[in-house]
Amino acid sequence: KQVVTGRKPTSAQLHLMFTTEVNLSQIGPYIDYLTKKQGVKSVFVNGTTGESLSLSVAERKMLAKEWCEKANGKMEVIVHVGCMSLKDSQELAKHAVEIKADAIAVMAPFFLKPKTAEALKLYLQEVSSAAPVLPFYYYHIPAITGVHVPARDVIAGIQELIPVFRGVKFSGTDLMDLGQCVSSSPPQWSFLYGVDEQLLAGLAMGADGAVGSTYNYLGCHVNKLIAAFEKHDLDQARKIQFKLQELLGFATNFGFDLGVNKQVMNDVSGLLLGPPRLPVMPCPPTHAQAIAKKYFELFTEC
Ligand SMILES: CC(=O)N[C@H](C=O)[C@@H](O)[C@H](O)[C@H](O)CO
Numbered sequence: 450k451q452v453v454t455g456r457k458p459t460s461a462q463l464h465l466m467f468t469t470e471v472n473l474s475q476i477g478p479y480i481d482y483l484t485k486k487q488g489v490k491s492v493f494v495n496g497t498t499g500e501s502l503s504l505s506v507a508e509r510k511m512l513a514k515e516w517c518e519k520a521n522g523k524m525e526v527i528v529h530v531g532c533m534s535l536k537d538s539q540e541l542a543k544h545a546v547e548i549k550a551d552a553i554a555v556m557a558p559f560f561l562k563p564k565t566a567e568a569l570k571l572y573l574q575e576v577s578s579a580a581p582v583l584p585f586y587y588y589h590i591p592a593i594t595g596v597h598v599p600a601r602d603v604i605a606g607i608q609e610l611i612p613v614f615r616g617v618k619f620s621g622t623d624l625m626d627l628g629q630c631v632s633s634s635p636p637q638w639s640f641l642y643g644v645d646e647q648l649l650a651g652l653a654m655g656a657d658g659a660v661g662s663t664y665n666y667l668g669c670h671v672n673k674l675i676a677a678f679e680k681h682d683l684d685q686a687r688k689i690q691f692k693l694q695e696l697l698g699f700a701t702n703f704g705f706d707l708g709v710n711k712q713v714m715n716d717v718s719g720l721l722l723g724p725p726r727l728p729v730m731p732c733p734p735t736h737a738q739a740i741a742k743k744y745f746e747l748f749t750e751c
């Protein structure tokens with residue numbers, strides 16, 4: 450998103466920082482950056498980092514369409530379509546079919562929360578039924594949704610409800626739950642781990658891949674972490690994981706959040722991705738610069 454321009458940079462300046470609109474023009478260059486500079490092969494659009502729940506349905510459609518059009522062949526696109534309203538989620542799921550997304554993902558609604566795995570599964574089934582051809586992922590992110598139903602209970606028997614079920618984007622820290630998901634699932638399902646600071650532990654438990662906010666600027670290093678793990682080179686895998694932890698530990702001192710992450714993305718990539726939308730606050734430039742400096746100390750270009 451980009452700051453709305455065309456107003457006088459007086460006292461309005463500060464106000465402008467908070468008046469954000471989606472900026473589709475950066476998506477093409479963003480895809481080139483991710484594929485060429487970071488070696489990223491798939492993208493998870495309109496998730497947490499994309500502030501999807503702060504966007505209107507119309508904005509989410511515009512963004513998803515642009516990503517699918519521009520990614521065409523260069524990247525696989527998974528579109529997160531979860532909303533607080535089942536109707537909105539279904540509308541976005543249908544739209545994902547029209548724009549030829551590769552897959553959809555859905556998180557639990559979290560204003561009126563599902564109280565049981567059963568309720569959540571029925572909700573997910575209703576969303577999937579609006580896009581019955583699209584591979585479907587459950588997006589498990591209990592720290593944000595406050596829905597603490599174990600993922601293993603969500604996926605138990607889910608294939609009967611959702612024939613296109615394909616896996617979980619697992620952004621929880623409960624590694625026993627992840628292990629039980631992996632051990633109870635058919636081999637063709639994927640578990641994409643989403644807690645960047647402990648990806649190696651997720652891989653050890655059987656995760657097949659990773660989705661994370663920091664991979665916007667650490668994609669290439671994290672690919673190396675995964676490759677080292679696959680070669681059983683745990684020393685090398687840990688070395689990269691520990692550097693990522695050092696960076697995130699440092700960033701946490703500045704209150705690492707979506708706003709900070711977005712500014713680091715800007716500073717490292719040179720893209721103009723703009724500030725976040727309220728209620729997420731923009732990152733003070735000095736904070737982002739300190740984190741970017743740390744990034745360049747820890748990681749060389751790869
Ligand atoms: C809550 C949140 O934003 N989770 C992201 C994805 O799921 C992660 O990529 C984290 O941003 C990352 O692990 C840093 O804490």
Ligand SMILES: CC(=O)C(=O)O
Binds near residue numbers: 499663
């Ligand atoms: C980072 C991530 O997983 C998300 O944006 O949803």
